[in-house]
Amino acid sequence: MKLKIAITTGLISLAMQAQVPFVKERNHINLTDWIYAKGINFNAQKNSFDIQNWQAVKVPHTYSMDAINAIGYYRGESWYRTPVTIPQSMDGQRIFIRFEGVGQQAELYFNEKKIGEHKGGYSAFCYEITDLAQANKPNLLAVKVTNEPDFKVIPTVDKLFNLYGGIYRPVQVFSTPKTNIDPNYYASSGVFVELKELQKDLATIQIRTHLSTSTPGQNSTINYTILDAKNKVVAQEKRTISSFKKDTILSENFQIKKPILWNGRQNPHRYHAEISVTSNNETDKINQSFGIKTVSANADTGFHLNNEPYRLYGVAMHQEWEQNGPALSDQQHQQDMDLVDEIGATGLRLSHYQHSDLTYELADEKGILVWTEIPFVHDYSSREDGNAKQQLTELILQNYNHPSIFTWGLWNEVRAHKSKNEPCVLLVEDLKKLAHKLDPNRLTASASDRGITGNMENITDLQAWNKYFGWYGGKYGDFAKWLDEAHTQNPTIPLGISEYGSGANIKDQDETINNKPFGIHFPEIDQTHGHEITWEIIKDRPFVWGSFVWNMFDFSVAGWNRGGVANRNHKGLITYDRSTKKDAFYFYKTNWNSEPQLYIAERRNTNDHSNPTTVKIYTNQPAATLYLNGKKIETQKLISDIRIIEFKNIEHQKGNNKIEVKAGKLSDEINWISP
Structure with missing residues (x-):
């Protein structure tokens, strides 16, 4: 039984899919110790090349931390070298080398001979080196890397996220018998x-x-x-x-x-x-x-998993930390996915590129449905067709068996202003055909920042929209009118929200000064307020097939100077360094995570409180009790459908005040200072 996919009131897909790291099951070595030099170095693959001034680094590694810490960042060539000792156990076998990701393009040399190249910064690639490898002798592996923008390679620009350079994901050499399950087929499991x-x-x-x-x-x-x-x-x-x-x-x-x-x-x-x-x-x-x-999306009843309604909500996520850029350890990937799990997300949009193998494995394990995509974003050159198809092929084949993946994303905010004959439109039509040829059971998706209908819109099986009411214009509550009108006027189109949200700097707590979306002051209280309004609107409209907060974590966009910190997109629910969960994180956790929750909101706004004031909490417990300086003040039942209780007109003393709230076995407390 094959189900045909069509844009009607119902979209249906059969899917099954988790990829165990097949390299680890074979005889393998991890290549972690390298030397590195930034800049153009002719013939750096030669054994005789002078490496006296090269720097020792550990892979995963990026040479683009200046994108986070400086104004303007290096976009150009760098070289990596490492000796490779082939163990005796691999002698007589077929030997391969696999890179999980190199940003953004790589040329590979083994014992001075070029063995291949790869264009695309987010997918894996693999080459056989059997005929070049020498067992129990030193072999030289050299890699020329560049993160310079290329109009033939997606993404062609870095307006939405940084084009980091470096060998920022693991590298392994492994061996197989002479007859094998082919690891060279697009670096997949075979x-x-x-x-x-x-x-x-x-x-x-x-x-x-x-x-x-x-x-x-x-x-x-x-x-x-x-x-x-x-x-x-x-x-x-x-x-x-x-x-x-x-x-x-x-x-x-x-x-x-x-x-x-x-x-x-x-x-x-x-x-x-x-x-x-x-x-x-x-x-x-x-x-x-x-x-x-099985999954399906219906224009009236939203998302279905295994023929049952399943509310699909969650977050979008980039893979980078302030401390490391994109060169993350397994522990950091694990921590990020644990946080996505903690917030209670049922869906995860992996923006805007193929993520690490481990991320998909953890999504499989935790039961989080994944929208994963290629980096066809924002602008196009009309000459990226071949590379876009290559990266989509790699994305699908390398992640084919992951059950968490429900859709392949084909584009984000790519605009065709003139007609349906523009190169970007024709490319998306080709990408959709390719996706269904490679994987006949999954849906395709895209994210638009334009109208409901247009030249690019509704080509993919699922369409979603990036909407920032209250941030880039209008009011947060305008989301309701837009959704209702879009649904009424386009009754056969399933509606998804691929991005929504607002920025917040946790050091900015003065809600009287707000310079959104491009200024210096992004008070956290405003972000929280926006999410409270927007989530209430979305949750009451089951026809929304999926919604994804932008973004789970703050991340870097080089050249931005907004919200009081350079090179930063502040729309995350958690800070870039992962040290602080913003109030909005706890708001969603209270609404999405069924475990008992209690959290005092606006806890960083500890000074200059009016008197009397309001104490706001998030809880999913039936009632909560407020204590001020050890004295019981009030008990309230939870009646809010977005799980907010507000204790109003609370008189407090000058100086320090201990605020404590209890709900069942839970308690939370903070200190406020009153002038």
């Missing part, structure tokens, strides 16, 4: 699990395995074992492979009885496929996890 049909008590899946050999063998075998989350075998198959000379694709169908669906946060159940190929008495084996699910 295994693709597709849901072909789903009935009540039976799921039919197809496993496509890309095989490669450098030494043809006779009577090779491939073994499949599928296990559920409790490691119970649900299907098995062993097949003999007739002789093949180089590369081949094997397809095998399996039936899973009484399938357990991957059901978001409620039950993110994953199956595991163990696949091994044996030839000439050598075996290559990998594991791929996947999930079984």
